[in-house]
Amino acid sequence: MFTTKDTGPVADAVKRHWVDTRLPPVLRPFARLARWERPIGWWLLLWPCWWSAALAAIAAGHGWPNPWHLVLFFVGAVAMRGAGCTYNDIVDVDIDAKVERTRSRPIPAGQVTKFQAKAFLVIQALIGLAVLLQFNTFSIWLGIASLLPVAIYPFMKRVTNWPQLFLGLAFSWGALMGWSAVFGDLGWTPILLYLGGICWTIGYDTIYAHQDKEDDALVGVKSTARLFGEHTKIALILLYSAATVLFMLAASFADAGPAAFFGILAGVVHLGWQIVVLDIDDGDQCLKLFRSNGTYGWILFAGFVADAFIGWL
Template sequence: MPGPGPSAPAPDAPLPDALRGHWVDTKAPRRARPFLKLARIERPIGWQLLLLPCWWSAGLAAIAAGAPFPNPWHCLLFLIGAIVMRGAGCTFNDIVDRKLDAQVARTRGRPLPSGQVTAKAAAVFMVALSFVGLAVLLQFNRFTIVAGIASLAIVAIYPFMKRITNMPQFVLGLAFSWGGLLGWSAVFGRLDAPAFLIYAAAVAWTVGYDTIYAMQDIEDDVIAGIKSSARYFGDYGREAIALCFAITVVLAGLATWMAGGGALAFAGLVAFAGHLGWQVSRLKGASAPVALALFRSNWHAGLLLAAGFALDALVPPFV
């Protein structure tokens, strides 16, 4: 008897962009695997990229406040919140996109289009994750709670953007970069220029790295009628990504300067810029696997900037 076809993979079959040999595919209970895949647990790069603007902002806030390091409790809360809210957002996205996902080779094996999970069960799972995220958010000050809730409006509209705009990556950036505001407001209970600048830097960064990610799906997206920045930029994709990354570095530099950052903060920025430049240098003629690897490498790029901010807060400036 033939096994399941590509539209109905086994629950333990790894998805194309998942980490190979991840514990979700090898050790998690089989009944739990489709839900863990809905939350993208076996693809940690999503929550990592959602977390980094939070840590950038927390680092800048520590520099501005004269603290020796970013608030550890805040950083832990941001970590938990990034994992669960990324899971909730991806589940919502998959519910909305289940018919489109069935038409794209990379996504047709996801739990919803492949029939491993019903839309009702996915919705219940999404609500449960959202309550965990709310519990995390309630640990912050009132301003940050309200600001965090406000981000849900952008999260709600994002899945529909690929149907109506050539730049859904920009809307993703507005949502994914929200932590650039929250890391600062968690310390000061308000928003100031450095927070807005690092948020804008993260938006430009997101457009750049998610355009790299979208390069994997250009052919299938054309067939399915899905819009993306990779399709929109076309043959000028490399140049557009380079521009996005250049804007990122300039805005992050302004944020660092306005927060009172010193030599170590700018050293982290230079290292971050160097990594982004390396990515652009590898893009010409990049295959889908190379594009995926470059996309994932942004976790390390962003950590360089976060480390620079943290070290700058820790080490007194040279007199």
């Protein structure tokens, strides 16, 4: 399984990352499959989990989110994001081989075989399962249900102009998990947070997809970047506005105070900056703005945690 061929880093990966400088060569292709050198992916998967945990703390009258839950969500996000990327690369190997930015990924570049990638996928999934089993029964079944949007997402770019919607269904699932881990059920707060997360995901992944729109057109891959085209900024205004309203409603149902809403409004400034400066024909800038959503996650989380602590005092 571990006989691999290290032909160098992926084209759009972080340069001189520890994956390429410190990991043993035999492990580097697997790290690249899991995108360990690009942590923004698991941050974007993690934020809805942490936001939900923080809103649950507010609703329950706790001074802060459950630290053990935050750790579990972190480990689970890293494992399942890696599993998702590995699965996506297995499914998309033929497409990746035709796109400039992705043809150097481990499978199309010949660094690992499909069998090796599938074995690595199983290992990561088992880690995710071990994390999931630490939660209550309701959350375990809820987590298992998340596998459906994860499984269908890679195929959506072939059949719909809205693959980003299906990414949102998968990546925002943590908005349900953080709440259920505390209360053992769902309510309007996590549902509204989930819907807001979907809108946010469509927005930031549309920006990301503009990097590949020309290659995507050549190989027949669909995306909201191609769908929105020159109207992308208008679409982002609508998507980010919807996300903001839904996040505010979620905070209201959790009986949050001013600090939570201040965090959401501070996040609006960040999202507005993305829209104002966006140049959809500048791939490097699109990647930078996409990554900046990690900062947006911190802004909302800080507001929710501050509100929980203030309410507890």
